[in-house]
Amino acid sequence: MVNTLVTVRTARARDAGEIANVHDQSWREAYRGIIPGGELERMISRRGNRWWETAINRGSNILVLDFDEAIVGYTTYGRNRARAIPFKGEIYELYLAPEYQGLGFGRRLFKAARADLARHNCMTTIVWSLEDNDRAVAFYRHMGGEPVKRAPEKFGDETRERIAFGFR
DSSP states (O other): OOOOOEEEEEOOGGGHHHHHHHHHHHHHHHHBTTBOHHHHHHHHHTSOHHHHHHHHHTTOEEEEEEETTEEEEEEEEEEOSOTTSOOSEEEEEEEEOGGGTTSSHHHHHHHHHHHHHHHTTOOOEEEEEETTOHHHHHHHHHTTOEEEEEEEEEETTEEEEEEEEEEO
16 A cells, blocks of 8 residues: 655745745746746746745745645745735735646645634635636635736736635
């Protein structure tokens, strides 16, 4: 019998390289054809190992999905940055390596982030997604999110619409 351990846990500084790898893979998968190529690569290149290690060491809220001692997903979260929207918490990012998508792991990360936000008195949560990211939009709708706000976001010379999904 083979036992595989899957856990959601707080990120450690030594996870930085693996988180950076998941970030790079998942962003290319999610945004290719949505965010202009050069702009997408510039955004990805800003988030290398050192960036993640610094974020972890500064105490940013980062959970990782550890699949048999390999980091295959992560989520970042905290207080809502959009004060005009009446939600206390925000999930800033939730990404899985492409080969681990569609297996229920995103749900586990999402629920863990919401539970930690709730422990810090953030009972309501928003998550922003680009409207053209069909997989993310479907995921947040499936998780019970309701569109509560729309806003444009610029990527170089191009603009994309983003949607805030609210969770109560």
